[in-house]
Amino acid sequence: MTGSLVPARSRLIAHIDMNAFFASVEQTLHPEWKNEPIVVCVFSGRSPSAGVVSSATYDARLLGVRAGMPIVQAQSLCPQAHFLPVQHEKYAEISEQIFTRLYALANVVEMASIDEAYADVSTKSRSLDDAAQKLRLFQLEIKKDFGLGCSIGLSCNKLVAKIASDFQKPNGFTLVVRENIQSFLDPLPVSKLMGVGPQTESVLREMNIHSIADLRVQSLSDLIKRFGQARGQWLFASSRGIDESPLQPEREQKQHSRMWTLVHDASSWEEIVHVVRTHADDLWNETAGKGNFFTQIGVSGITSQQGTFSKSKSFTVPLVVSEQFVGEIESLFQLFFENPLLRWRRIGIRVSGFASPPKQKRLGDF
DNA sequence: GACGGGTTCCATG
DNA sequence: CTCAACAATGGAACCCGTCC
Structure with missing residues (x-):
């Protein structure tokens, strides 16, 4: 019998943070650069070096290279580095393989992002020491099997576990027991x-x-x-x-969007109509085209002065015709050019309000 | 007031 | 004389109109 006077056993939550994930994956893909700095970049396409840094190995970080920094700046700080384009698909695949292994230690796993996960190790470990030992082993195995380092924080909730994993990097392991939380924070x-x-x-x-x-x-x-x-x-x-927030093992996607940088700033609809249609078609194929219909659409943009603007629209029933979707997106974008003085640098499309497919029969059924 | 729609801002990586 | 992503996502504040 479980008596209500017995307090619930406190949780044991681990946060696993892959170190310099994208850059480290690239390093494993290029073993000949094992001891050389690598900078993973998002190239915007405006010019050969336009874009920003996404991830950098620790030796590049020591020279001041940071995520979000313009590539040209990183090049001047660390000219000897290899500058590679992001390969999101590859990183996602490896991330999946790594974090799936957590189920050996945890009954609930939340992938918080492509390079971070929480694991509730409460039920699958006999004690705190047991949990810590298993997590250290996990860390060693990831290094051995994937050649990738990670830092781990272990505490009794997500908040502290996350801060703990950041406390010692790279390859750190930080345990913060309940009594030490306050002095740690x-x-x-x-x-x-x-x-x-x-x-x-x-x-x-x-x-x-x-x-x-x-x-x-x-x-x-x-x-x-x-x-x-x-x-x-x-x-x-x-x-x-x-x-007290619980782990969320299966977070369903609430929106899907795409934003891109224009090769040239645009101040008229004609300059972007073609690329907008292409991206709108792509977005449709990634969502409604696969049966994920939606009721909300939106567009957004950033001007050459970094000003932001967005417009959105809701529908009472999900959109089922791609031409209608593209048309609606186009009319939202027209609003961007009411002020002819604004020059648009980046623009994007978003769909949300996912619904189950409408029950109507398809045209092909007739 | 509640609720829904829309926009902007903030945060993370 | 110069840069600033996104194969991005999500939460929340705030404003406004409508309905009860």
């Missing part, structure tokens, strides 16, 4: 909390809040006043290492 900068980005950090800085300890002494009402109900409560709990 307190000295860290607030930016270590997932969800605190540059904007939130600067607002907190104005409030003279730098460390998680600084955040923890704030009252709940002050935080809600400053950040709103949801974020205020979240910041309050996070500063205490409180996070």
Whole structure:
């Protein structure tokens, strides 16, 4: 019998973070460059070196190369590096192989992104030590079998496990038991909390809040006043290492989009009509074309001045005709050119509100 | 008020 | 004289109109 007086056993949650994932995968694909810096890039196509860095090996990082940095800048910091284009499909395949192995240690696994996963190892380990030992073994096996390093954090919730995996990199293993959570978090900068980005950090800085300890002494009402109900409560709990959020093993995709950089900035519809139709067709084939019908569509764009703009539209019934979809996308894009002075640099298409296929008979049934 | 639609902003990698 | 992705996704604030 389970008595209600017995507290639920606390969870054991691991966060596994692949180190310099894309660049490391490329290194395994090019063994001849084993000890040479590699920078994985998203080339925009505007000019041979236009685009940004997606991932870089640690030796390139030591020279200052960072994700999001213009490729030309990375080239000047680390001219000896190999600059390779991203191969998303390959990384996804390897990611899948690696994280599938977690099921040997965990009953629930959440792939948080292509290079990160959470694993609930509570039920498949006899003790904390047992869990830690199995995870270290996992880390060694990934290195042996894939030639890839990862850092692991182990604690009792996702929030702390994630910060722990980041604590020692690369190839780190950080265990934070319940009693140590507060002393572990307190000295860290607030930016270590997932969800605190540059904007939130600067607002907190104005409030003279730098460390998680600084955040923890704030009252709940002050935080809600400053950040709103949801974020205020979240910041309050996070500063205490409180996070009851469950792992989400099968997150279904809620939207599908595509954004691309125009080879030349555009200020008229005629300049983009062709490429828009191509991408709209592709997006249709990836969604509705495979039976995933949707009721919402949207377009977005970024101007040469980095200004953003978006337009969207909802339908009461899913779109079933690709020509109608493309037509609707086109009319949304027309709105971009009402101001002829704006020059569009990047544009994108989004579909969402996925629904089950409509019950009507197909034309071919008649 | 609740709810839905739409837009923008922020965050992550 | 110059750069800034996306084979991107998701959450939330906020504004506004409608309905009850």
